[in-house]
Amino acid sequence: MDWVIWLEWVLKGLILCLLLLTGFAYLTLYERRALARIQIRVGPNRAGPQGLLQPIADAVKLIFKEELTPAKVYKPIFLLAPVLTVVPSLIIAAVIPLGTSFMLFGREINLYVADLNVGVLYLASIASIAVYGIVLAGWSSNNKYAMLGGIRSSAQMISYELSLGLCFVIAILLGNSMNLNEIVDAQRGMWFAVIQPAGALVFMIVTLAEVNRAPFDMPEAEQELTAGYHAEYSGMKFALFFMAEYQKMIVICMIAVTLFFGGYREFWFLKDTFFSVDAVWKIGSWQSQAWFLGPIYLLLKVVVLLFFMIWIRATWPRIRYDRLMAFGWKVLLPLSLLLAFITATGILLAQELNNQLFFWSIPVLSIISTLVAVAFIYRDLRRKSHGRF
């Protein structure tokens, strides 16, 4: 039976990669169409019905584009950087549970690639090495603009990783586990986004910075840095950076869903109904556990979160760099520290005093602290509206 397990792993990994690649292709279309709608345009709608074949046309174009390798680049690193950017964005998805399990050929197939006991730490470590691709791309291009982009991204990602880690801590505390499956199971009764709404909000903001999306897309700010870290890349190598960015968007939304929005589970108030992933569906003599609802729910939630990311890109201007760093260090870090503290204290008090009232003080206090943080920003911006943050 040993080789069957290997086969299962390989197949699962392959399917996950293919899913992410398809997701990347259609996310570009989704983004362009949604952006167009927000800006009262139509967007790409010529290739195929509703533009559905547009990603294929783009892929063909990118493959046949000329690839330039500038003469003065550090060649091995220059070639390695796109790969180092794509690989973390793919392997980070391995620990995310996509659903419960189903039976196939008498074997129980679990809908995740790896069931890691330190799943959340795995996410943190892969997220932290994801920065190498961008930094090395910037450096190896031997171009001032590209290097500035790379350096910006490394400073930005390290600064925001602290808050990201603290948001992970919130989810770990609430789920009482570092295993993502157990965290999802712990959200059967209530999503963590309801218990800790401010934590979920901070997580969403921080992930925008981690994947270098607007309004935090400093590494590629085009009016200051031409195209930032990928200024010297062309053809398929550029497409790999593009691919990595969009896959990171998908994956980071999957992580947000898993940690705060119930993962592959239904809304908490539907937990014992027909729509639950634990329900058993009976149609005539056919009877099955509703495992297939898991991936569907996950997909729907991810699509909604992705829309928020696109929406933010369409409506918000880019933040100035010093303000971005000040926001990360002076606002998000203390706030997320406070949120982790509130969460831990609330859980501990509720356990020790056996009083659920303390548990519900977590959302109240965290919303209050977020409002205080917003008030501080507002006051600071009013006091010196054109100076430093």
Place this chain on the structure above:
Amino acid sequence: MNSDLIVFLVLSLVAIATALGMVFSRNAVYSALYLVLNLVTVAVFYLLLGAPFIAMSQITVYAGAIMVLFLFVIMLLGAESLVPSKALPWQKPLAIALALVLVVEAVYLIISRAQPGLAITAPDASVNTMENLRAMAMELFNAYLLPFEITSILLLVAMVGAIVLTKQEKVGKGS
């Protein structure tokens, strides 16, 4: 030969090769990258010993945070292509002597400890559970609370020192 041993041997080779590569690279960025590979290899060693928590922490802290800062500084200062300055005359003999002492010590320890009962074995599977994490935290914050806090104060002092050293004088900025 069991598979763990093969993995261990291959990993050891990688670890040694990357360590040598780090030392002998002419370019500081390549050195830093070799060091990253080395740290990741060590993390895989921890995994092999059944300690995923430490392995993941190793990658997050060393490969993910500290080495990125190293790269950051190397790139920002443009130090990757510095011409190596003349080495101090006493540096080479001293380095060789110290390295020899280290090798002798290591060999002595390995020989003296290489008895069946004393060999380091992988910890049992209970390391992998949340309970173990809790036990580790309990140990850290009860038995080793003072060293832990002192470490944090040390880091704080280093941080304050860095800020004081780099803070610009505000005099004459009023113009």
